[in-house]
Amino acid sequence: MEIIRNVAELEGWRESLHAAQDPERLVVRVCLGPGCLALGANKVSQAFQAALKAKRIRARVQPLVKETGCHGFCSQGPLVNVDPFDLFYVKVKPDDAEEIVDTTLARGQAVERLLYSENGTRYRSASEVPFYKMQQKVVLKNVGVIDPLRLEDAIMAGAYRSLAKVLTSMTPDEVIAKVEGSGLRGRGGAGFLTGRKWRFAVENVRKNPGPVYVVGNGDEGDPGAFMDRTLMEGDPHAVLEGMAIGAYALGAHQGFIYVRMEYPLAIRNLGIAIDQARALGLLGENILGTGFNFDIKINRGAGAFVCGEETALIASLEGRVGEPIPRPPYPAEKGLWGRPTIINNVETWANVPLIIDKGAEWYAGLGVPHSTGTKIFSLVGKLRNTGIIEVPMGITLGRIVEEIGGGVPGQDRFKAVQTGGPSGGCIPYELKDTPVDYDSLAKVGSIMGSGGMIVMDQRDCVVDVARYFLHFLEEESCGKCLPCRLGLKSMLEYLDRFAKGQGSQQDIDDLHSLARAIMKGSLCALGGTAPNPILTTIQYFKDEYLAHVVDHKCPAGVCRDLITYSINPELCNGCGLCARTCPQGCISGEKKKPHTIDASACIRCGMCMDECPVGAVLVA
Amino acid sequence: MAVTFKSLETILERYPPSPEHLISALQEVQAAFSYIPKEAMTAVCDHLGVPVSRGWAVATFYKSFRLTPRGMHEIKVCLGTACHLKGGARLVEGLERELHVSREHTTKDMKVTLETVRCLGTCAMAPVVMIDENYLGGANIRSLKKELKKL
Numbered sequence: 001m002e003i004i005r006n007v008a009e010l011e012g013w014r015e016s017l018h019a020a021q022d023p024e025r026l027v028v029r030v031c032l033g034p035g036c037l038a039l040g041a042n043k044v045s046q047a048f049q050a051a052l053k054a055k056r057i058r059a060r061v062q063p064l065v066k067e068t069g070c071h072g073f074c075s076q077g078p079l080v081n082v083d084p085f086d087l088f089y090v091k092v093k094p095d096d097a098e099e100i101v102d103t104t105l106a107r108g109q110a111v112e113r114l115l116y117s118e119n120g121t122r123y124r125s126a127s128e129v130p131f132y133k134m135q136q137k138v139v140l141k142n143v144g145v146i147d148p149l150r151l152e153d154a155i156m157a158g159a160y161r162s163l164a165k166v167l168t169s170m171t172p173d174e175v176i177a178k179v180e181g182s183g184l185r186g187r188g189g190a191g192f193l194t195g196r197k198w199r200f201a202v203e204n205v206r207k208n209p210g211p212v213y214v215v216g217n218g219d220e221g222d223p224g225a226f227m228d229r230t231l232m233e234g235d236p237h238a239v240l241e242g243m244a245i246g247a248y249a250l251g252a253h254q255g256f257i258y259v260r261m262e263y264p265l266a267i268r269n270l271g272i273a274i275d276q277a278r279a280l281g282l283l284g285e286n287i288l289g290t291g292f293n294f295d296i297k298i299n300r301g302a303g304a305f306v307c308g309e310e311t312a313l314i315a316s317l318e319g320r321v322g323e324p325i326p327r328p329p330y331p332a333e334k335g336l337w338g339r340p341t342i343i344n345n346v347e348t349w350a351n352v353p354l355i356i357d358k359g360a361e362w363y364a365g366l367g368v369p370h371s372t373g374t375k376i377f378s379l380v381g382k383l384r385n386t387g388i389i390e391v392p393m394g395i396t397l398g399r400i401v402e403e404i405g406g407g408v409p410g411q412d413r414f415k416a417v418q419t420g421g422p423s424g425g426c427i428p429y430e431l432k433d434t435p436v437d438y439d440s441l442a443k444v445g446s447i448m449g450s451g452g453m454i455v456m457d458q459r460d461c462v463v464d465v466a467r468y469f470l471h472f473l474e475e476e477s478c479g480k481c482l483p484c485r486l487g488l489k490s491m492l493e494y495l496d497r498f499a500k501g502q503g504s505q506q507d508i509d510d511l512h513s514l515a516r517a518i519m520k521g522s523l524c525a526l527g528g529t530a531p532n533p534i535l536t537t538i539q540y541f542k543d544e545y546l547a548h549v550v551d552h553k554c555p556a557g558v559c560r561d562l563i564t565y566s567i568n569p570e571l572c573n574g575c576g577l578c579a580r581t582c583p584q585g586c587i588s589g590e591k592k593k594p595h596t597i598d599a600s601a602c603i604r605c606g607m608c609m610d611e612c613p614v615g616a617v618l619v620a
Numbered sequence: 621m622a623v624t625f626k627s628l629e630t631i632l633e634r635y636p637p638s639p640e641h642l643i644s645a646l647q648e649v650q651a652a653f654s655y656i657p658k659e660a661m662t663a664v665c666d667h668l669g670v671p672v673s674r675g676w677a678v679a680t681f682y683k684s685f686r687l688t689p690r691g692m693h694e695i696k697v698c699l700g701t702a703c704h705l706k707g708g709a710r711l712v713e714g715l716e717r718e719l720h721v722s723r724e725h726t727t728k729d730m731k732v733t734l735e736t737v738r739c740l741g742t743c744a745m746a747p748v749v750m751i752d753e754n755y756l757g758g759a760n761i762r763s764l765k766k767e768l769k770k771l
Contacts (some may be wrong), residue, residue, distance in 0.1 A: 035744040038755030073746030223700030226741030261647070261684055262737060302643050303684030305738070319642035319670070321681045380743035386746050418701070454701050468704050472738065478681075503624040581761070583717050606710045610760050 003281035026063035033070025036077035047097035069234015071144040076389030088126035089114040143234030154237040160352035175249040181360030183372035188345030191438040201332040215343040216257040221305040222421025225452035227376040231265035236273035242349030260301040305476035324524035367393030371437030381455035391557030398432030420449025422469040423529035461558035462537040467495040482526025487518035501552035557619040569594035571616035578608035655686040660700040689731040700739035702746040
């Protein structure tokens with residue numbers, strides 16, 4: 001294909017692609033999202049391709065196996081959807097491909113055993129499944145549907161229509177006004193009004209003419225969060241188009257996408273998308289013949305959580321150590337190489353083409369006032385249903401966990417939900433009616449964050465979780481400012497003591513004032529928000545802390561120094577697996593007779609519990 | 621790949637002599653040699669016009685850079701939040717014992733490097749371990765021992 005010279009050619013191409021589509025074509029959509037890929041979805045796709053080669057299906061057009069981005073329902077993967085029957089298959093193995101080809105593709109019938117079932121009901125279509133029913137796929141509308149490596153798929157889904165509209169019929173000011181009117185807030189965590197940020201940048205460029213830059217933040221450092229990964233892998237053109245529109249509004253001609261190096265597929269897919277767009281004149285010089293130049297470069301992160309922070313990210317783009325700087329000046333005033341720079345999370349960028357296409361009023365009508373639109377979350381942890389979800393802002397935490405997530409298996413209620421990653425807080429079950437929007441989450445001591453939502457149950461210890469996040473942040477601290485460098489270490493020392501059953505009520509109070517000092521004094525949000533997990537867990541789970549410190553017990557059975565492993569003689573069948581696994585050799589017993597653990601030698605590594613086939617190992 | 625002038629030259633040709641390429645250039649060096657050899661660091665810094673001290677500052681700041689050679693196989697244990705809740709820490713300890721190596725180090729026979737990572741983005745299958753390019757979801761010591769035997 002040659003360069004698309006103008007908008008008419010773009011739309012003409014789009015129309016011809018649609019016209020050439022056969023709506024009755026058999027398409028097997030195989031999810032190659034991170035979770036399904038890890039479960040061997042590649043082999044499932046290959047099995048389908050082989051099965052189709054071997055069979056002769058009677059159809060107008062040859063059936064197609066389409067490898068897509070994440071379908072979202074990760075705990076049921078590998079996932080396959082078959083069009084046009086709208087059949088949704090779960091836990092598909094490579095060996096199932098032949099049967100699906102024979103039964104569904106050849107005869108239009110469902111393979112019943114591979115349909116999703118819950119509480120006795122079997123579901124044929126994904127849209128009926130409870131996990132999906134309450135979601136609203138807006139930003140993720142193409143993920144799981146298109147082949148992210150095929151530009152034609154993206155074009156048929158509407159890609160670059162908004163950019164064309166912007167370049168030919170809108171002024172930069174009108175673009176910014178639309179984004180302002182939508183109420184879009186940054187999806188990276190802080191939730192700053194996107195339109196306002198762009199407005200600042202444009203004012204600064206007017207005061208200080210010269211180069212301007214746009215940056216897509218795809219660093220996604222929060223452990224437990226993989227929303228951006230899903231988006232970058234599954235619909236890369238959405239991110240590119242959003243950045244191009246932003247570049248036009250700001251007068252930028254160079255953009256950068258910063259992707260963490262732990263996401264090689266996202267890097268690959270974005271790179272391929274950029275090459276495709278460039279080859280057709282949708283990026284680069286004289287885009288669509290309008291005279292607008294804009295190109296994008298991908299920079300890989302090198303393993304530093306702090307580089308998700310905008311000024312540290314900029315330092316990294318400049319080839320320097322990722323240390324934040326004091327703000328003001330904010331990047332919108334002085335960013336990359338001292339020039340006005342707009343950094344937005346990739347999810348934020350992907351919202352922009354939709355706002356241009358459907359309008360600010362439409363967007364502002366989604367979600368709730370002050371938190372408009374939808375948000376993508378990674379719903380993980382102790383839940384029946386885990387994966388990637390997209391919901392309108394304002395839905396309650398409880399509905400997400402119970403109705404979408406299906407609740408905690410084996411327990412009637414969750415213990416807490418951690419939102420916002422290491423910068424966020426733990427919200428207890430009692431507050432499950434908290435709406436998920438920026439302000440409501442802040443009111444209860446947490447933050448929206450980038451979208452990680454970790455559900456915990458009675459077997460999770462909040463002291464351990466707070467300590468886990470703090471340990472993570474302490475390792476990731478850049479070390480530049482004292483409150484963070486030394487303060488996080490000090491907080492960790494307190495938590496280490498609590499986990500060992502040491503410390504006192506006074507320590508808990510001291511920890512509080514230390515936390516407040518760190519929040520006030522830190523140079524960036526890494527240190528500034530580090531106390532959130534501790535403060536919220538102390539606020540909502542004081543009893544659990546006191547149990548550790550005063551009673552020297554860990555009620556959840558997690559903190560090593562406070563628990564004992566024992567074997568239930570009624571369940572133990574004497575198989576001896578535990579004894580053979582024990583690194584200390586402290587489990588003894590005769591064959592086929594109940595075994596015992598010598599508590600004095602036990603190091604509480606938990607391996608016996610992991611090995612026991614009958615669940616006879618108890619933790620107390 | 622041997623650290624020859626030729627192999628370094630091929631990499632450095634791709635970068636204009638400007639400091640902002642430091643991280644990208646070092647990433648390519650590591651991709652080629654599995655770590656950052658001293659000679660390579662000097663060559664990269666000379667080419668880009670950056671003091672060697674800054675090169676080492678960057679190589680020691682960012683966690684992905686290795687300053688010693690890596691083993692033939694890489695095992696990455698995810699210690700992200702979901703994996704932590706599902707016992708990721710126990711997996712690391714178990715592997716340390718099995719392989720007689722500490723985390724972030726390589727076995728004496730240079731066969732295996734054991735690393736911990738902070739999130740692979742496959743949280744729904746926690747706890748996750750990567751062995752080279754392959755993901756092992758719902759990992760436990762037994763399944764890991766099986767995979768280790770294959771190596």
